Amino acid sequence: MDIQTFADLTAPDGRSLRFPPLGLATVGKLSPETAAEFQHRCIAAADLVAAVPEGVRSSFERLRTVHSYGVLFYDAFTLADDLSWVVLEQALRERFIEFYGRAIPLVSKKKGEWMFLAPQFEAVSEAFRQGGTHAKEGWQLRLRTQGTLIPIPTTLRPLLRWARQERLLHGQRNRRVEEDLFDKIRNRFAHGAGFRVGMPNQSARRICDLAEIINRLWG
DSSP states (O other): OOOOHHHHHTSOOOTTGOOOTOOOOOOOOOHHHHHHHHHHHHHOOOOTTTOOOOOHHHHHHHHHHHGGGTOOHHHHHHHHHHHHHHHHHHHHHHHHHTTTTTTTEEEEETTEEEEEOOHHHHHHHHHTTTSSTTTTSOEEEETTTTOEEEOOOSSSSHHHHHHHHHHTSSHHHHHIIIIIHHHEEEEEEEEOOOOOOOHHHHHHHHHHHHHHHHHHHHH
16 A cells, blocks of 8 residues: 555545536546535435434535545545445334334234333344344234334335335335345445445535435434
8 A cells, every 4th residue: 555645645536627617527527625616516405304313414525525635535426325325224224123112013923912122223133123023923013194004124225215115215116125225236345346436416416316305304
């Protein structure tokens, strides 16, 4: 690894300067000051509603900070894009626990009804994932808005379906994207599908889309 000076670390990345508002510029560059302001403005409106808990808010703000540093380190745009899937799953987990007041309504043919107390989502995951302490007992989740039973969601795709079934998420086009794309893209990142380099517009769009989903989760 080459040892870089402070001046090297704070120098603008030339690749980032080639992304003005109209897209990739093959001729000319933005000034570092203009590039920094533009990248900030791309995500400035993606604010979260007041009801979002502090843990999710802090993770989301860290994403916006990472995106902003893409002006100095181009790969930060790819990092922000990839880490958005972690923040999305965190938001769904926290909303799941909060939605049921930390008492998850479960039903089993063998054992009847049970309110499973879960101060954090990790308790649900440890108990009901495959190989978990209660995984073989046939427990299902009773939806609050419909009263129907579904498998207990412990990963991203089932959590997205749960949120939609509890009417926290809306929109047919969004549903198609959630079911067909989100899980595949998230797994590509989580399981190390290979090195890639994204672009600032992809990172900004992902952050704005994430803000919309989180805000819907909390109404």
